[in-house]
Amino acid sequence: MSPNRIGIAMVLGLACTVASAAEPTNITAGELALTPPFCQDVQTINGWSQYGHESPRAPHWVSLMGKTFWGMHHYCWALVGIHRSKAAGLSKQMRDFMIHSAIADHYFVVKIAPPDFPLLPEIYFRIGEAHVMVQEYPQAIEAFEKSRQIKPDYWPPYVAQAELLEKMGLKSKAVALLDEGLQKMPGEPTLTRHFKRLGGKPPAIAQASMGASAPDLRASPASAPQ
Numbered sequence: 001m002s003p004n005r006i007g008i009a010m011v012l013g014l015a016c017t018v019a020s021a022a023e024p025t026n027i028t029a030g031e032l033a034l035t036p037p038f039c040q041d042v043q044t045i046n047g048w049s050q051y052g053h054e055s056p057r058a059p060h061w062v063s064l065m066g067k068t069f070w071g072m073h074h075y076c077w078a079l080v081g082i083h084r085s086k087a088a089g090l091s092k093q094m095r096d097f098m099i100h101s102a103i104a105d106h107y108f109v110v111k112i113a114p115p116d117f118p119l120l121p122e123i124y125f126r127i128g129e130a131h132v133m134v135q136e137y138p139q140a141i142e143a144f145e146k147s148r149q150i151k152p153d154y155w156p157p158y159v160a161q162a163e164l165l166e167k168m169g170l171k172s173k174a175v176a177l178l179d180e181g182l183q184k185m186p187g188e189p190t191l192t193r194h195f196k197r198l199g200g201k202p203p204a205i206a207q208a209s210m211g212a213s214a215p216d217l218r219a220s221p222a223s224a225p226q
Contacts, residue, residue: 023073024080031080038069039076068113075123078105082130096134103130121151128157132164140164152184155191162194175200 023044032039041048041055048055050070061069081102085095106127113120128143144161147154158181165174178195185191 024077024084027080031083034083035076035079038065038072039079042073042076043070044073045076065117065119066114068109068117071109071112074105074108075119078102078126078130081105082126082133085133099130099134103127106130121147121154121157124150125154125157125160128160132160137164137168155181155185155188159190159194162198166198171198174198 027045032045038057038061039045041057041061043050046055047053048058050058058069061072065072079102081098085098085102090098106123109123110120110127113123124143124147128140128147131137131140131143141161141164144157144164147157148161158177162174162177165171165177175195175198178191178198179200181191182188182195
């Protein structure tokens, strides 16, 4: 590799590192409203800090998440970054940079979290979504599979991966994946809806459990502790 190319690679690598370690500037109340409630209390946001100036609600979140809570500002930064990446007028280069920075922030939390951290399935699901946005499909599938491995009865990664498989022309694999999800979550409304849309036929018991008054669980896949 030529010296010029080595220099460019080093600069880009440094830029990505800085992006994943720097809080998005001027986070608005509207942007925070789109994040889980604990994002109001993480480090850096609203001026809070683990050292001497923690939110009054921090002990509650620590009781639910353990010490990993003190790194969850990276998760919240990632959510804000993904939201901002969807703004009109961004160049593809800037958009992709913001999404990759968000992926890096998600992985920061994965790295520090214990294996039983309750939000890991959600985080891997978000990583998969971000990879889809930049058309990194193998990485997306890997993240969705990891999410399902950790929590087999968590429906969002089944649907997200099935939609991706359908987009890739692998409809039969998408149907099989949704069927696998329904074996673990019989009658789950969102899985059943997508399964039927792709031509699958849910078992009669699952259909009966759907009922006319079955709640729509699409509102939010977030599993953030409340």
